[in-house]
Structures are given as structure tokens and as C-alpha cells.
Amino acid sequence: MIIYLAGPDVFLPDAVEIGRRKAEICAAHGMTGLYPLDNAVNPAAASASLVIFKSNEAMMESADAIIANLTPFRGPSADAGTIYELGYMAGCGKLCLAYSNDPASYANRVARFHRVDEAPDGRLIDAEGLTVEEFGLPDNLMMIHALDLHGSPLVTPREAPEDIWHDLASFEACVRLAAERTQRLPGFN
Amino acid sequence: MIIYLAGPDVFLPDAVEIGRRKAEICAAHGMTGLYPLDNAVNPAAASASLVIFKSNEAMMESADAIIANLTPFRGPSADAGTIYELGYMAGCGKLCLAYSNDPASYANRVARFHRVDEAPDGRLIDAEGLTVEEFGLPDNLMMIHALDLHGSPLVTPREAPEDIWHDLASFEACVRLAAERTQRLPGFN
DSSP: EEEESGGGGGGTTTTHHHHEEEEEHHHHHEEEEOOGGGGGOTTSEEEETHHHHHHEEEEEEEESSSEEEEOOOOOSOOHHHHHHHHHHHHHTEEEEEEOOOOOOOHHHHHHHHHHEOOOOOSOEETTSBOOOOOSSSSSSSSHHHHHHBOOOOOOOOOOSSTTTTTTOOHHHHHHHHHHHHHHHHHHHO | OEEEEEEGGSSSSHHHHHHHHHHHHHHHHOOEEEEEOOSOOOOOOOTTTHHHHHHHHHHHHOEEEEEEEEEOOOOSSSOHHHHHHHHHHHTTEEEEEEOOSSSOOHHHHHHHHHHHHTTSSSSSTTTTTBBOOOOOOOOOHHHHHHHHHHBOOOOSSSSSSSSSOOOHHHHHHHHHHHHHHHHHTTTTT
């Protein structure tokens, strides 16, 4: 099974090394991991962003599944590019797996960045009066239930690991889920 | 053309009224707008979030296009649910249109919430050392170039309107783009 490895990992100072480790974990379970090429493109080159987009889209097209790192990024929710890619793969009918190294509920995550109050009607709202959806899920319901219905429920650790950007235990749990799925489909590898 | 109307508009105190106005603008241009039903579901009901997911996914399946409101939401990027839906519709091969009522570049948006520095190698980085991608685009490149290649470039006003959550001028520009697309495909309405 070929797996697209989505996540804000590409923004880490050691992005290339993390990609190598993720691909190695995939290989150890008989899977092929494809890691985005953001770092291989010179950001100063003309149309660098378009080159990255096209290469990432082509990787997704060639993959059977996605493992998305949905650890919160610069706010209460996951990285925008990763979310887009999860949606894209769901729309393509591919197997959708994901993990978050932060198990906190969405409302608790919002409260780290914004004031959250209870409105007279019982809804949670932010300072602008916009509803803070609280279903006890770790992030927006569209992503969480997409995983439930198009793959496997979001993998989270019981507690956030010390290094949320480098701990790959929940990532490896996703790779195991992909490997189990492959074994259940004998003609598929 | 049936258009799925995605956006954090569903979290506004007057979410239902905004949905009504958006559907009216679609109708005025000969289009049918489908607005998510988050607000019609009792949030206290068991499995409310799953009911919302399934109804939104069914709406997307029945639509020919999406108009996504990518105005920044609780951070530098767009709303997570909206981004997921944009990706889903792109993966389904549907027409992708979107607007943002905030024309600022991504790096400038990040700087509103986080410290941004220049690393010795010239990259912009946040306080955790993670790269702040700066291609002069308003949000993550995956969304912006998906629009360029699977629909029409992101619509933004020259300056952010006074009321970023209720100004529908850029939304209407997207509806016009959808209507023009329909006219270019005579058998399609």
C-alpha cells in the first residue's frame, strides 16, 4: 500500500530527517510512504509554490491512502495544508488515517488562544460571538467523522507526548492500521 | 448549477440569516445554493455531530461546485471544516471557488498571532522554529493553487471590509464566476 504522509512536519527544522523516519516506519510494516517535497524546492524560485502543489497532488494521486498529522498548528486546529489534503484524499475515495499528538477537545484548544464564554442559550462562544462547537471531539467534526467513515478513527495518545513534533508513536499506530487493512484485502499491497 | 456554500458562517449568531442571504444571491444569478445544516441540528442530541457530517457530505455529493469562505478563522488560516470541504470537492473533481475577506499574506497573518523571525538561512520561522511559508499567498499553498487549477483564483477585496463576517461582495463575485462557467457549458445548468 502506498501512503501519502501529510503534515506540518515539512515545516520543522529537521523536516527531511522526520520524513526519512516516517518512510522507514512505513517500510518496516511493508508499506511505502510518500513524503511531500516542500523542502526539495528552492523557495526563492519562480512559481516554487506551484511546483510544490503539483508534486504533492501527483503524490496523492499515486497513493492508496493518507496518514495525516492533525496535531494543532498555529491555533486550535490542524495545519491548513494537511486538512486540505485529507479532504482531497477522502473525495478521491482513498483510505483516510490520521493522528494528533494533542488529545485535548476542540473547546479546550480554543480556550488556549481565545476567550470562550457561555451564551445565555448555553452555546459556547468566542469573543466575536461565534459558536465554539463542542462535541467532545479534538477538532472540527468534518475531519473527525471523515476518518470514522472513510478510514479509521483519529489516533491520539492518552496524554500529549513531551515532544509533539517528533514523537511518532501515534504515527506508527496509523501505519499498523494501514497494514492490517492491507492484510484484510489479500489482493491489495 | 448546484453550489455547496461552505464557511464558518454557520458559527455566526445570525448563521441562518446569512445562509438565506447567500442562497438568495445564488438564486439571483440562476444558481442553487446549498447551505450546511449545522444549525438545524440540536447540538445536545446524541450523535449530533455525526448527523451534521452526513448531511453536509450528502449536500456536497449532490452539488456541482463549492464556494468556500476562506476568511481567517481563529488563527492565520481558514476554518478547518471549510478547508476539509474544499479538499473533498477538489478530490471529487467538482468546480472549486472561494473567497477571503482578508487579503493579507500568510506571513502577515501569522505575525498577528505569533512571533515571526528571520532564520540565519533567510527562512521566516515562528517561535518554535517552524518555517512560515511566504510565497505572497494569503493562505496555505495547497488551497490557493487548488483554486487556481480546479476552479478560479481566490477572490479577495483590495482591503478587508469593515464587517468581514457579513460583507458578501466577494461571495457574490464567486457566484458570478460560477454563473459565467455555466454559460460557457450550454448543456449545464
